[in-house]
Amino acid sequence: MKLKKFNGLGQLTIPVIAIALLVIFNLIRDPGFFSIGIMHNNDGNVVLAGNLISIINGASELAVLAMGMTLVTAACGGQDISVGAAAAIAGSVFVKVLKSGNSISGGTVLLAFLLACIVAMIFGSFNGTLVAVFKIQPMIATLILYTCGRSIAYWINGGATPTVNSPIINAIGSFIPGVPIPTPVLIVVCMAIIFKLLFKFTSLELFTQSVGINGSAARLNGINATFIKLLSFIILGVCVAVAGSIGVSRLGLINHETLLIDIEMDTILAVAIGGNSLGGGKFKISGSIIGAYVIQMLTITLYAMKVSSTDVKAYKAIVIILLVVIGSPVVKKWFNKVIDRMKNKSVAAQKGV
Amino acid sequence: MTVKKKDSFREPLTDTGLLMTITICIFVGMYLLAMLLLKGGFLHAQQIFDMLNDNASLIIVSCGLTIVMIGGGIDISVGAVTSLVVMSCVLYLNNGGNIFVSLLLALGIGLAFGLVHGLLISYLEIQPFIVTLAGMFFARGMTTILSVNPQKLDHAGVNAIRDTKIEIPWLGYTARNGNLVPARIELGVCVALLCVIVIFVLLKYLKLGRNFYAMGGNQTSALMLGINVKRTRFCSYLISGLLSGISGYVFMLHTGAGNATNAAGMEMNAIASSIIGGTLLTGGVGNVIGTFFGCMTLTTIKKIVVSSGLNDPWWQSITTGGMLCFFILLQSVVLGRRAKSKKA
Numbered sequence: 200m201k202l203k204k205f206n207g208l209g210q211l212t213i214p215v216i217a218i219a220l221l222v223i224f225n226l227i228r229d230p231g232f233f234s235i236g237i238m239h240n241n242d243g244n245v246v247l248a249g250n251l252i253s254i255i256n257g258a259s260e261l262a263v264l265a266m267g268m269t270l271v272t273a274a275c276g277g278q279d280i281s282v283g284a285a286a287a288i289a290g291s292v293f294v295k296v297l298k299s300g301n302s303i304s305g306g307t308v309l310l311a312f313l314l315a316c317i318v319a320m321i322f323g324s325f326n327g328t329l330v331a332v333f334k335i336q337p338m339i340a341t342l343i344l345y346t347c348g349r350s351i352a353y354w355i356n357g358g359a360t361p362t363v364n365s366p367i368i369n370a371i372g373s374f375i376p377g378v379p380i381p382t383p384v385l386i387v388v389c390m391a392i393i394f395k396l397l398f399k400f401t402s403l404e405l406f407t408q409s410v411g412i413n414g415s416a417a418r419l420n421g422i423n424a425t426f427i428k429l430l431s432f433i434i435l436g437v438c439v440a441v442a443g444s445i446g447v448s449r450l451g452l453i454n455h456e457t458l459l460i461d462i463e464m465d466t467i468l469a470v471a472i473g474g475n476s477l478g479g480g481k482f483k484i485s486g487s488i489i490g491a492y493v494i495q496m497l498t499i500t501l502y503a504m505k506v507s508s509t510d511v512k513a514y515k516a517i518v519i520i521l522l523v524v525i526g527s528p529v530v531k532k533w534f535n536k537v538i539d540r541m542k543n544k545s546v547a548a549q550k551g552v
Numbered sequence: 553m554t555v556k557k558k559d560s561f562r563e564p565l566t567d568t569g570l571l572m573t574i575t576i577c578i579f580v581g582m583y584l585l586a587m588l589l590l591k592g593g594f595l596h597a598q599q600i601f602d603m604l605n606d607n608a609s610l611i612i613v614s615c616g617l618t619i620v621m622i623g624g625g626i627d628i629s630v631g632a633v634t635s636l637v638v639m640s641c642v643l644y645l646n647n648g649g650n651i652f653v654s655l656l657l658a659l660g661i662g663l664a665f666g667l668v669h670g671l672l673i674s675y676l677e678i679q680p681f682i683v684t685l686a687g688m689f690f691a692r693g694m695t696t697i698l699s700v701n702p703q704k705l706d707h708a709g710v711n712a713i714r715d716t717k718i719e720i721p722w723l724g725y726t727a728r729n730g731n732l733v734p735a736r737i738e739l740g741v742c743v744a745l746l747c748v749i750v751i752f753v754l755l756k757y758l759k760l761g762r763n764f765y766a767m768g769g770n771q772t773s774a775l776m777l778g779i780n781v782k783r784t785r786f787c788s789y790l791i792s793g794l795l796s797g798i799s800g801y802v803f804m805l806h807t808g809a810g811n812a813t814n815a816a817g818m819e820m821n822a823i824a825s826s827i828i829g830g831t832l833l834t835g836g837v838g839n840v841i842g843t844f845f846g847c848m849t850l851t852t853i854k855k856i857v858v859s860s861g862l863n864d865p866w867w868q869s870i871t872t873g874g875m876l877c878f879f880i881l882l883q884s885v886v887l888g889r890r891a892k893s894k895k896a
Contacts, residue, residue, distance in 0.1 A: 478679075513696075516693060527676040
């Protein structure tokens with residue numbers, strides 16, 4: 200009975216198992232791994248500190264991007280591999296606007312963020328047009344921006360890597376004075392709530408799923424498939440701008456070469472670990488968010504085990520393969536068969552008694 | 553309809569043939585334009601040979617990727633596997649290894665990656681993107697575990713092979729000081745061209761090759777035709793892995809050093825080459841000859857950008873992106889038109 204309830208988690212089985220395994224592994228390895236301490240940071244604020252906080256904080260950009268990527272994956276049946284490059288562009292615009300005035304006030308930051316959003320949405324709709332109107336495979340269409348995105352970012356700030364010094368930017372990147380939780384975590388929570396509200400009050404979720412499952416059937420039912428696909432890319436654009444701004448605020452500078460580098464692969468991985476089919480259709484944003492935290496927890500665990508940052512990839516690959524093998528349809532079928540057989544045996548044994 | 557009947561005795565171009573023809577035409581046109589406008593190096597035959605010398609391993613990898621893409625899959629681990637092969641062969645040879653065994657090592661690593669990818673993708677039905685992404689992470693990680701620092705190849709035998717070049721005097725040119733510089737071709741180029749020819753024959757005339765097209769075009773109907781889809785898919789990844797191994801060896805012969813950042817971004821270049829050459833990621837359409845010309849087109853764009861004096865590093869990637877955009881849109885429009893006229 201207990202096993203059946205376990206299968207009832209459905210799509211979220213794999214990410215939840217993964218997180219549970221990682222937590223257990225870490226607790227055995229070092230019982231104090233998840234202890235949360237209270238510290239005073241350089242500005243004298245009371246803040247939370249510890250491995251758990253750094254995991255949740257560090258995965259913020261990934262989680263935000265994974266939310267948008269889930270929508271694109273569900274609607275188009277393909278992935279956007281240009282998110283890292285687009286985030287570099289959005290970050291560059293963000294810094295460019297911040298540096299244009301004499302001083303940085305709250306209004307400037309808001310304006311900079313809005314402009315970064317608009318630019319990212321324009322690039323998103325470029326990708327979206329190629330995918331939705333010209334019917335090009337998403338990976339191929341976004342390969343264009345992947346190739347030249349970071350060069351465009353280079354061009355925006357003239358090849359320089361300007362730094363931004365401002366208490367407001369600091370507050371966005373690390374802690375708001377008086378709040379012990381890192382600000383990026385709060386932003387992720389806000390984004391998650393916005394998505395939840397969006398799904399609650401509009402039919403976006405239903406429409407996206409039906410377009411992903413069968414585009415022409417959705418069209419015959421009166422859903423504008425082209426618009427839904429385009430919209431998913433534009434929403435991803437907003438996510439990209441948010442992630443880029445967090446990334447810039449965290450470091451206090453924009454480096455177009457290294458900002459959120461290789462994040463596109465991690466994002467797609469987060470979506471896949473979250474149990475979403477990369478071929479489109481049904482999706483769960485919560486799965487992708489958990490997936491993002493799984494990846495970050497894995498990375499931090501490996502760091503804690505004194506694996507050097509260049510070697511982490513090899514170990515990560517082994518864990519990923521193990522996860523997807525457990526989650527693969529063939530293994531699942533085999534697993535269910537074994538469970539059924541065990542159940543039948545126990546029933547037979549009971550009957551025999 | 554009457555027009556169609558008139559033409560019916562001539563076999564119309566397939567999608568594959570059409571896209572390939574467009575690519576070849578554009579390549580030739582672009583090269584001729586460069587010869588007319590930029591002159592300089594483009595007038596010497598050595599320019600083409602240089603492009604081949606620098607890109608031999610890219611061509612080999614792209615051939616493997618073309619097969620995988622025709623079968624409807626994707627393999628993004630090829631660049632990382634190439635890098636791993638280079639590093640392990642260099643380390644093995646520097647520790648007094650045998651040339652023959654090092655070649656076996658290269659092929660073995662490539663085959664091992666192809667084997668694991670194929671098993672996981674075709675028999676466990678895991679998404680190819682994730683499996684090969686993990687393969688890419690693993691290969692890159694292993695490369696840095698082997699050595700973080702660049703390793704120079706120091707082996708007399710291999711260095712002798714590396715310096716062996718085929719010289720063709722009549723294609724050479726007279727340098728400014730009056731010496732005749734013969735055209736030089738590296739051995740790797742011969743390997744690359746051999747790979748292209750072998751795979752062309754495989755795809756065109758062998759049963760396995762035709763099965764790739766059938767599987768990529770429509771998996772269900774391929775299954776109904778009695779094709780062993782699982783084994784065919786397995787073979788496609790195996791071939792791609794093997795070619796990554798060969799490409800690693802060729803890369804080593806070209807650069808003569810192992811480095812953790814070797815072949816960085818090669819997988820995306822290979823995908824771009826295949827696309828420019830007319831392979832569709834959806835599967836069922838593609839040709840290695842097109843892929844070969846795709847590689848050459850990509851390189852020609854870069855050469856043209858450099859020789860027109862746009863030396864800023866960002867010009868190269870922006871023009872490459874622009875060209876990619878142009879090719880992708882062109883293919884989409886051409887194929888869309890054809891589909892419409894077929895329906896009508």
